[in-house]
Amino acid sequence: GDSVTQMEGPVTLSEEAFLTINCTYTATGYPSLFWYVQYPGEGLQLLLKATKADDKGSNKGFEATYRKETTSFHLEKGSVQVSDSAVYFCALAAGSARQLTFGSGTQLTVLP
Amino acid sequence: GAGVSQSPSNKVTEKGKDVELRCDPISGHTALYWYRQSLGQGLEFLIYFQGNSAPDKSGLPSDRFSAERTGGSVSTLTIQRTQQEDSAVYLCASSLAGLAGGSTDTQYFGPGTRLTVL
Numbered sequence: 001g002d003s004v005t006q007m008e009g010p011v012t013l014s015e016e017a018f019l020t021i022n023c024t025y026t027a028t029g030y031p032s033l034f035w036y037v038q039y040p041g042e043g044l045q046l047l048l049k050a051t052k053a054d055d056k057g058s059n060k061g062f063e064a065t066y067r068k069e070t071t072s073f074h075l076e077k078g079s080v081q082v083s084d085s086a087v088y089f090c091a092l093a094a095g096s097a098r099q100l101t102f103g104s105g106t107q108l109t110v111l112p
Numbered sequence: 113g114a115g116v117s118q119s120p121s122n123k124v125t126e127k128g129k130d131v132e133l134r135c136d137p138i139s140g141h142t143a144l145y146w147y148r149q150s151l152g153q154g155l156e157f158l159i160y161f162q163g164n165s166a167p168d169k170s171g172l173p174s175d176r177f178s179a180e181r182t183g184g185s186v187s188t189l190t191i192q193r194t195q196q197e198d199s200a201v202y203l204c205a206s207s208l209a210g211l212a213g214g215s216t217d218t219q220y221f222g223p224g225t226r227l228t229v230l
Contacts (some may be wrong), residue, residue: 036221044203044221089155093217099145099168100205100219102155 002027006090006103013080013110021075021106023064023090031094033057033066033073038087038105047075047088080110114138116222118204124228125194133189133225137206144187145207145219146179150200158202161187194229201226 007022025031035047035057048057053068062077073090090103117136125131137144146158157171161181172178176194181187191198205219 034218043223044205046218046220049218091155093219098217099157099160099171100147100155101157104154 002031002092002094002101004090004092004101004103007106009087009105010107010109013108015082015110015112016079017110019075019077019080019084019108021088021090021108023073023075023103025071025073025090025092027071027092027094027101029094031092032098033064034091034093034100035062035064035073035075036089036091036102038089040086044089080108082110082112084108085110116204116206116220118202118222118225120225121223122226122228124230126230127196128193130190130192131194131227133191133202133227135187135189135204135206135222137185137187137204138220139185141206141208141220142184143207143209143217143219144181145205146187146189147203147205148200149203149224153200155203158189191227194227196229199227199229 003026005024032051034049036044037047038044048059050057050066056065064073064075087105087107089105091100093100119134144161149155159179160168163184164181176192179189201224203224204222207217207219209217
C-alpha cells in the first residue's frame with residue numbers, strides 16, 4: 001500500500017539556520033505530494049504541494065521538489081525563524097478516494 | 113471565508129458510551145474526509161464522502177464507527193460503545209471536488225475534536 005517515510009524528529013535549530021526535512025514515499029500511480037504544518041494549538045494547514053514530477057511547491061520561504069526518480073519530496077528553508085516552530089507532516093494523495101497518507105510528523109523547534 | 117469547523121472541540125466520555133462528532137465543511141466543497149490523529153498511530157484516514165455518499169469506508173477501524181452526511185454539507189461521525197483506544201483527535205477535512213478534481217484537489221482541515229475515553 002501507499003506509505004510516507006519522514007525524517008524522525010525532533011529537530012532543533014538556531015534562528016537563520018538552514019532546514020531540511022527528508023520525505024520519501026511509496027505509491028502506485030502518480031500521487032500528489034503535500035507538506036502540512038501544525039502550529040502549537042492549531043489545526044493542520046497546507047504549507048505547499050506539488051502534483052507532478054519535477055514540480056516545485058513553495059510558500060513562506062519553504063520549498064519542496066517532487067522527485068519521481070528518487071520518490072522524494074524533501075522540505076527545505078534557507079533561513080528558519082522562531083515562528084516556524086511547529087510539527088511538519090509530509091503526505092501523499094492517491095488511492096480510490098485520493099485520501100491523504102501521512103508521514104509520522106517532524107517536530108521542529110527554532111531557538112532565538 | 114469560513115473554514116472547516118468541528119464540534120465539540122473537546123469531548124470526555126466514559127467507556128461504553130456513544131459519542132457524536134460534527135463537521136461543517138467549507139461551503140461548496142463536495143468532498144469530505146474524516147481522519148484521526150493518535151499518539152500510537154499518527155494520522156489515519158477513516159472515511160470519505162462525495163456528496164452524501166461514502167464510496168470509501170475502508171479506514172473505519174471497526175463496526176462501532178459510522179458516519180453520515182446530509183444535504184451534501186454537515187457530517188456526523190458516531191462512535192458507539194467507546195473504548196479507551198478510541199481516544200484521539202478526530203479531524204475533518206473538505207475539498208472542492210474530491211475525485212473529480214483529480215491531482216489538483218486540496219484538502220482543508222478543521223481544528224479537530226479531542227476525544228478522551230475514561
